[in-house]
Amino acid sequence: MIQFSQAHRVESLHLQKTPKRVLSLVPSMTETLFEFDVEPVGRTSFCIEPSAKVGSVPVVGGTKSPSVGKIFALKPDLVIANLEENRKEDIDCLEEHCNVWVSFPCTLNETLQMLCEMTQLSPKETQARLLVQACEKSLQQKGTVGSVVSFAVAIWKNPWMFAGKNTYISNLISSCGGSNVVMQERYPEIDIETLQFRMPDIVFLPSEPYAFDVEDQRQLSDLLQVSKDRIVLIGGEDLTWPGLRLIQARKAIKEIFSRISETI
Template identity: 35%
Template sequence: MRVVSLVPSLTEAVAVTVPGVLVGATDWCSHPVDLDVTRVGGTKNPDVPRIIALAPDLVIANEEENRAPDLAELRAAGIEVLLTEVRTLDQAFRELRRVLAACGAGRPRWLEEAEAVWWDPPCPSVRLRAAVPIWRRPWMVLGRDTFAGDLLARMGVDNAYAAHTERYPRVPVEELRAAELDLVVLPDEPYRFTREDGPEAFSTRTPVALVSGRHLTWYGPSLVEAPAVLSAALRAACR
């Protein structure tokens, strides 16, 4: 079977579970680190002719990460496209099982381990209210119905903008500073927040947690480590 993945999370899941099946992936598919396949551009601007030339049996896509016109062009060329939707952890587990089955795989051990560790993830003693910026210039945060927001909620961190009408609203930093937050969570993707770029925008009275974007936003083998990695970052920020 020949598969092209346009979703970094699912690229890792397929590559780890069914080695040799992937023939193409995006430039943003950084895991596994030794992945050796044809690169087909970005998630938002894939090289459709190059994908067609690879003659894949299946292209894996996601309704949020990939553009409908690109997927329509692939379908018009006679290529099967498996479109996923992931806005909660439960959805992620369902879609992972569906994708791996479509690639000829059963239920891998890492997926069983991920489901087990997320059954009862570590949580703080009291729930925290947080904002989760994902971009700067302009500032954007997690809003409603997001996978990352669901993960944090399961770990006792409530998204202050979970009821917003938009999924990724633009929020002026002045509003974030005045929001009476218990915590600000800064992932290192899609915007690469660092100790020198991000925390200085907020009051020293508001704890800031710098977290791994891969463990917060990816759904794949990283889910096994995610509860421990995220919990450690949250604890460090709230000391």
């Protein structure tokens, strides 16, 4: 028997045998499945990584608009969902007919637990566990910057929204020696005047969920009246996709912190 912790209820999901037909509604977990040598039988249109492999996997709709009919037609043994990325009504509907594992990792420890549970799906479980151990080893390495770097992470504009406490994004960057100036929970709206008052050393502009670009970088630099070097464009997947990519994400963040610490 294998089991998976559920984010939406106390009881875990218990399965008598390892699922062979896994369908993923979560982009980051689709990527991790492939890393663990598991090819899902279905995915969402937002499950775009690994780009060289996902093309052959049937698309069942978006993360917020999956086709229940298409999912049922694929006869999955297990559907992987996320409490925030997928809608409650879709999860409830699927649970009436399928085994559904609902994840919601907000911390790095929760991410490691999720990865450990995912290794149960791998036909090469020993190798999969080695990949998770590499993540654990990465997290034992602290930030390389001597002083703490204050930061903010924009996730939307018009209105401006930022990643606050109790988010994977904030926990990931904090593990590299950062301190989030946004103290509210989840993803609050914050006006530019408030951000300017808190004045972080660095503002990250990830490529998702909002596709920030160089024009946004220039605009925010002007609004905050700071050097453009302190407004950093970064791949959104690294910041927002909990999974094995946390290793490369932490490496990139620490390099940015080292560079910015020379100018602040």
